[in-house]
Amino acid sequence: MFYREAGDFKTSYQEDSQTFPIKFDRYGFYVALAVAFLIIPLVINDYLANALLLPFLIYAIAAIGLNILTGYAGQVSLGTGGFMAVGAYAVYKLMTAFPEVSMFVHVLLAGGITAAVGVLFGLPSLRIKGFYLAVATLAAQFFLVWVFNRVPWFYNYSASGQISAPERDVMGIIITGPNAPAWAAYLFCLIFLTACALVARNLTRGSVGRTWMAIRDMDIAAEIIGVDPLKAKLTAFAVSSFFIGISGALFFALYLGAVEVGEAFGIQKSFLVLFMVIIGGLGSIFGSFAGAAFLVLLPVVLKVFGADWLGWPTDIVAHLQLVIVGALITMFLILEPHGLAQLWRVAKEKLRLWPFPY
Amino acid sequence: MKMKLATLALGALMAAGPAMADLVFPSLSYRTGPFAAGGIPFADGYADYFTMLNERDGGIGGVPVRVIECETGYNTEKGVECYEATKNEGSLLYQPLSTGITYQLIPKVTADGIPLHTMGYGRTSAAYGKVFKWVFNYPANYWNGASGAINHILELNDGDIAGKKITLLYHNSAYGKEPIRTLEELSKKHGFELSLLPVDSPGQEQKSQWLQIRRDRPDYVLFWGWGVMNQVAIQEAANIRFPMENFIGIWWSGAEPDVLPAGEGAHGYKALTFTATGDDFPVFDDIKKYVIDAGKAAGNGDKLGTVQYNRAVYAAMLAAEAVRKAQEIHGVADINAAQMRDGMEALVITKERMAELGMEGFGPTFEVSCENHGGPGLVGVSQWDAKAQKWNLISDFKPTDGEVIGALIEEDAMAYAKEHNIELRDCN
Numbered sequence: 001m002f003y004r005e006a007g008d009f010k011t012s013y014q015e016d017s018q019t020f021p022i023k024f025d026r027y028g029f030y031v032a033l034a035v036a037f038l039i040i041p042l043v044i045n046d047y048l049a050n051a052l053l054l055p056f057l058i059y060a061i062a063a064i065g066l067n068i069l070t071g072y073a074g075q076v077s078l079g080t081g082g083f084m085a086v087g088a089y090a091v092y093k094l095m096t097a098f099p100e101v102s103m104f105v106h107v108l109l110a111g112g113i114t115a116a117v118g119v120l121f122g123l124p125s126l127r128i129k130g131f132y133l134a135v136a137t138l139a140a141q142f143f144l145v146w147v148f149n150r151v152p153w154f155y156n157y158s159a160s161g162q163i164s165a166p167e168r169d170v171m172g173i174i175i176t177g178p179n180a181p182a183w184a185a186y187l188f189c190l191i192f193l194t195a196c197a198l199v200a201r202n203l204t205r206g207s208v209g210r211t212w213m214a215i216r217d218m219d220i221a222a223e224i225i226g227v228d229p230l231k232a233k234l235t236a237f238a239v240s241s242f243f244i245g246i247s248g249a250l251f252f253a254l255y256l257g258a259v260e261v262g263e264a265f266g267i268q269k270s271f272l273v274l275f276m277v278i279i280g281g282l283g284s285i286f287g288s289f290a291g292a293a294f295l296v297l298l299p300v301v302l303k304v305f306g307a308d309w310l311g312w313p314t315d316i317v318a319h320l321q322l323v324i325v326g327a328l329i330t331m332f333l334i335l336e337p338h339g340l341a342q343l344w345r346v347a348k349e350k351l352r353l354w355p356f357p358y
Numbered sequence: 359m360k361m362k363l364a365t366l367a368l369g370a371l372m373a374a375g376p377a378m379a380d381l382v383f384p385s386l387s388y389r390t391g392p393f394a395a396g397g398i399p400f401a402d403g404y405a406d407y408f409t410m411l412n413e414r415d416g417g418i419g420g421v422p423v424r425v426i427e428c429e430t431g432y433n434t435e436k437g438v439e440c441y442e443a444t445k446n447e448g449s450l451l452y453q454p455l456s457t458g459i460t461y462q463l464i465p466k467v468t469a470d471g472i473p474l475h476t477m478g479y480g481r482t483s484a485a486y487g488k489v490f491k492w493v494f495n496y497p498a499n500y501w502n503g504a505s506g507a508i509n510h511i512l513e514l515n516d517g518d519i520a521g522k523k524i525t526l527l528y529h530n531s532a533y534g535k536e537p538i539r540t541l542e543e544l545s546k547k548h549g550f551e552l553s554l555l556p557v558d559s560p561g562q563e564q565k566s567q568w569l570q571i572r573r574d575r576p577d578y579v580l581f582w583g584w585g586v587m588n589q590v591a592i593q594e595a596a597n598i599r600f601p602m603e604n605f606i607g608i609w610w611s612g613a614e615p616d617v618l619p620a621g622e623g624a625h626g627y628k629a630l631t632f633t634a635t636g637d638d639f640p641v642f643d644d645i646k647k648y649v650i651d652a653g654k655a656a657g658n659g660d661k662l663g664t665v666q667y668n669r670a671v672y673a674a675m676l677a678a679e680a681v682r683k684a685q686e687i688h689g690v691a692d693i694n695a696a697q698m699r700d701g702m703e704a705l706v707i708t709k710e711r712m713a714e715l716g717m718e719g720f721g722p723t724f725e726v727s728c729e730n731h732g733g734p735g736l737v738g739v740s741q742w743d744a745k746a747q748k749w750n751l752i753s754d755f756k757p758t759d760g761e762v763i764g765a766l767i768e769e770d771a772m773a774y775a776k777e778h779n780i781e782l783r784d785c786n
Contacts, residue, residue, distance in 0.1 A: 047446075051439040096777070149530060149556075159539050159770055160481070160532035162461050166777055177778075178469035256434060258461040260532050262559055263434060300439060307429070308443075314429035315389030315398075 003351040019201055025348075036190055041183040049182035054255045056296045057189040058247050063276040063288035064200050065243030070274070071282035072204050073236035074216030075125050079137035081269035082144030083241050085261050086114040087248025089154050092163045095176075095253065096156060103170050103253070107192065110249040111242040117144075118241020125233050129219075141270055148261040164258035176253045185254045192250060196243050201285050203239065212236050213283075244273075279332055281341025290340035298325055379692045380424045381417065381681060383408060383674075384444040386454040391431040392560035393585030395615040396666050398657060400455055401427065403670025405656035406649045407641075411678060413648035418678050419685045421692050427656075432585070434458045441466060450698040451475055451677055457533035465778070467492045473699040477673045478503070478609055478632060482536055485732025486771035487703070488782045494702050496676070496733030497724050498632045500582075500608070501766060504537035505758035506630050506737030507580050507606050508544050513753075520549035525571060527564075527591060528582035530556035537582060537608075539770075543762050561587025568594040581607040588616035596623025603628060603741070612749065613665035617742045625744035628752075630737050633672045633721045635749040637663025640716030641671065665740075665749060672721050679715075680705050703728055722755040728785035735763065 003024045010016045020026040044053065062080060069075050090110035094101070121140040125133050148154050155163050167177035174180045175188045203209050211232040214222035223229055252259045259265075272295060280291020299321050306317035336343050350357070387401030388394055408423040417423050426447060428440035437459035441452065452467060452474045454460055460480035467474045468491065476484065476495045484493035498506075511519055526541060528534030538554065545552040553574065555567045561583060568591075571579060579600065583591050588611045595605050603626040607616075612629020642662060650659040661667040684693045684701025693701070705726045712718050722736035736755035743750055775782065 047442040050442045055435065158773075159483075159536065160457070160461070161535045162458075162532045164461060164465070164777075167779070178465040256438065256462060257465055258434075260434070260458055260461070262530055263458055266559075303429070303439075304443075307427075313389075314387065314427045315394075318390040318429045318431060 003348070003354070005352075017205075033194070036194075037187070041187055044182045044186055046182050049186050050255070051300055052297060053186055054189055054250075056292055057186070057193045058250045058255055059273065059276060059292040059296050060289050061189075061193050061196050061250070062244050062247035062273045063280060063292045064196055064285060065240045065247065066273050067277050067280075067282065067284070067288045068200060068204070068212070068243065069236050069240035070277055071284065071287075072209060072216065073212040073233065073240075075122075075233060075236060076130065076134040077137040077240070078134050078267070078270045078274065079121060079140040079144070080244055080273040081265040081267060082141040083114050083118055083244040084248030084251060084269060085144055085148055085265035086117045086241075087111065087245030088252035088259055088265065089148055089163065089261075090114065090245065091249035091253050092156075092165070093154070095166060095168055099166070099168065103168050103175055103188070106168075107246055107249045107253070111245040114245020114248065115238045115242040118237045118244070119234050122234055122237025122241075125237065126230060138267075138270075141267055145261050145265060148265075160260075162258055162260050163252065165253045168253075176257070178257065180254070189250050189254060192246055196246065197285055197289075200239075200243070204285070208232075208235060216283075275329065279329060279339055281339030281344075284339070284341035286344060287339050287341030290344070294340065295325075298328070380422050380448075381450055381693070382424050382426060382444075382448045383451055383453075383677060384426045384428060384440070384447070384449045386430050386437060386440050386452065386456070386459065387427050388430050388432045388455070390429065391433070391585075392562075392587075393432040395585055395589070396610060396613060397432065397455065397585075399613070399661040399664050399666040400670040400673075402655065402657035402659075402661050403667035404453070404674050406645055406662075406667075407671045407674035408678070409649045409654050409656070410641075410645045413652065413654065414644055418681045419691045423678075430454070430456065430459060432456050432458075434462055438462055445470055445472060448694070450681070450693070450695050451702075453477065453673055453677070455479065457481075457536070458531060461532055464490070464493055471699075472695045473702055475673070475677065475702065477669075477676070479533065482732075483767045483770035483774065485730060486767050487727070487729050487731040488785055489771040489775045489780055490731060491783055492699060494726065494731045496705070496726050496731065497707075497722050498735045498737055499732055500536040501540040501763045502732075502735030502737050502758040503608050503630050504540040504580070505544060505735075505763060506739070506756070507608075508541070508548065508550075509737075509756065509758060510606065510628075510630075510739050510753065511578055512548070522550045522578065523553070523574065523576040524550050524578045524580060525553045525555055525574065525576040526580045526582065527555045527557065527567060527571070529561060529584055529587055530558045533584065534582040537580075539766060540763060541580070543766065544759065547759075547762065557583070557587060557591075559587075560585060562590055564590050564594050568598055571600065572598045578604045578606065581605065581611050583607065583611045588613075589619045592617055592624050592627060593620045595627075596620045602626035606630065606739075609633075609669070612740060612742070614747075614749075617744070618747075622744050624742055627742045629740050629742070629749075631665070631740045631749075631751070632737060632755065633665075633669045634719060635663075635665060635668065635740055635751060637668075639718070639720055641675075641720075642716075644716065645671070668720075672717075675715060675717065676705070676707070679707065679711070702726060703731070728783070732767070735760070 008023045020029055066080050069077050087110045090113040091106050094106040124136045155161050165176045173184050175184045211227045214227050215232045276291035276295050281287025302321045306312045307314050385404050388397035405425050408425050412422050426444050430437045430440055457479050460476045474493045478498050480495055482499040482501045484490040484495050541552050557564050607629040609631050617624035649655050680701040683704050684697045688697045707723050709723055724733035735758050738755045739753040740749045741752045
């Protein structure tokens with residue numbers, strides 16, 4: 001009824017190819033942005049920020065990054081944890097070496113450094129494909145974690161090998177360290193997420209994104225029609241690693257504050273982000289958000305429900321949480337193999353026809 | 359984007375908490391995951407001691423104690439979630455039982471003004487009270503442990519260990535790396551040869567490390583392990599017939615679940631300790647009577663007298679004593695977190711007080727001060743008797759190399775203060 005193209009006349013090509021061609025979607029997007037930028041910062045508290053919103057925003061950036069590589073360019077990667085570690089250690093070295101520089105610059109630079117490392121580890125993708133590439137990126141994961149454990153220069157020779165984020169600000173507002181107000185850290189991450197999502201959306205529907213998808217769908221055919229696989233694959237690795245590096249930097253500097261590479265950026269992190277992408281939907285920006293929300297929020301919601309409201313023993317709740325999340329993942333994959341994004345697409349199709357489906 | 363409304367509603371519900379007169383002790387426990395073997399008895403002991411105080415004395419100074427348990431699974435992200443969820447409940451003290459989570463919480467508790475007690479774990483240099491106002495790690499820390507182990511080896515060798523080969527087998531994390539610096543200093547001082555063997559978490563896979571030990575034939579192996587890693591290491595040591603009396607673990611690597619799987623092979627394995635073993639203390643009669651027999655135990659009540667359970671009882675006792683001290687200093691029964699900190703800083707544990715609590719000889723006696731948040735660092739050695747299936751204390755709680763450790767603590771604390779722009783407190 002309200003959700004339809006009818007009556008929304010497009011008079012230019014720009015309007016015709018915009019991200020949200022349906023008016024209802026467009027306004028929904030603006031409202032969501034307004035709520036996220038204007039209302040949530042006013043009501044946010046430490047718990048909301050540190051337990052739910054920061055991890056959601058940061059994992060969403062990582063999921064967008066991996067989605068570009070795996071969902072759009074079809075290169076399976078198990079190195080996400082390692083690339084996040086590169087971002088985290090890069091921002092740590094930058095923060096401690098140049099304390100006066102704005103955090104915005106540091107986070108962007110950390111993303112850039114990760115992009116360079118990503119391109120380096122992306123080189124084998126020119127020769128190997130599919131499962132074999134997954135194994136090569138797995139090697140990157142283990143190698144990077146090993147390096148950060150092994151070389152004391154990366155953690156400034158601290159006794160325990162931990163890195164901890166000192167207090168840094170952006171234009172006088174503290175955004176890292178324990179004294180940072182919740183709204184500042186939240187807004188900082190939100191700005192990066194919004195920018196990343198917009199960039200990713202516009203890259204993926206432009207010529208670069210088309211070459212990625214051509215490579216994904218059939219690399220030989222893509223080569224025949226003139227797509228340069230070297231350029232396409234390496235740009236995918238670079239852009240993807242850039243986003244993952246940003247998320248790693250934010251994960252360390254704003255969310256955890258102190259990090260130990262093996263624990264925070266181990267192989268389980270790579271799997272977690274990969275699950276987000278698969279559950280959310282490969283090749284979909286919305287899917288990255290949905291997948292991150294599903295895997296970050298669901299365990300916390302289950303814990304709050306089971307342990308705090310029902311008063312069940314904490315170990316039972318923790319075990320039940322694994323069972324429920326696992327069961328839901330299996331269920332989703334059976335019922336909708338294309339992820340939450342596909343569910344969303346189907347729902348939108350239904351909405352368009354409502355109330356007169358045929 | 360639509361998800362945010364749901365989280366908003368959830369947050370509003372979370373914010374509404376009860377406000378009664380009680381002493382709140384959050385217990386960041388882990389009853390699941392690869393480290394649960396140590397986490398379960400500790401969580402049980404911590405909760406049971408406070409339940410016993412509530413049942414027997416009606417709390418501490420007449421105010422009941424409330425323990426909020428939050429499952430971390432030894433995972434730092436969940437640890438942060440647990441901390442944020444419990445900090446506004448009027449929490450008096452955090453004991454996360456995880457070095458990784460400790461590192462996360464040190465800046466947070468400092469900003470929020472809630473004391474953190476990391477008994478025998480965490481950041482060693484937190485003993486330096488001038489820098490770490492809110493963090494305590496009495497009665498002993500890892501560097502005391504490292505030095506205690508070396509002292510024990512010195513004793514066995516009549517004070518001369520020059521040229522001996524000592525290997526440190528450690529959990530490749532902040533926890534396992536803590537003793538390295540001290541051991542390096544001590545190896546310079548005593549002339550032994552130190553080699554390092556990291557094991558990646560969680561530590562089920564140690565074949566290559568033990569192969570190397572078999573090849574290098576070190577005289578002693580020091581061991582910094584936790585959770586499932588302990589059982590594996592002790593089993594592997596038994597498999598290569600490494601002389602068990604030369605295999606010395608830190609206090610987190612010497613409990614019943616660690617040695618039992620290796621059966622007879624574990625006989626003679628040693629572990630450092632700062633708490634007594636067994637249940638032969640009057641305090642356990644009270645716990646049995648008021649908690650376990652009354653059906654109020656946190657777990658199934660079978661962990662009483664085991665190493666980690668005892669250690670948790672000791673941790674809870676120190677917390678309760680600090681509350682008493684704080685109540686005495688400030689003259690209020692329902693204390694807050696800042697008053698709790700004052701109580702901890704003025705804490706004095708004497709032999710007489712331990713006897714009154716039914717825990718005579720259970721742990722070392724010590725005093726905390728403004729400069730020294732770490733206590734004197736007295737460390738004992740216990741040995742596993744596989745035939746009798748019990749841990750025996752084979753050495754008293756003895757002092758460790760304060761000279762070496764003190765200098766290292768000051769150096770590390772100063773580096774932290776510089777990195778985080780912390781001004782030194784005036785302790786006079």
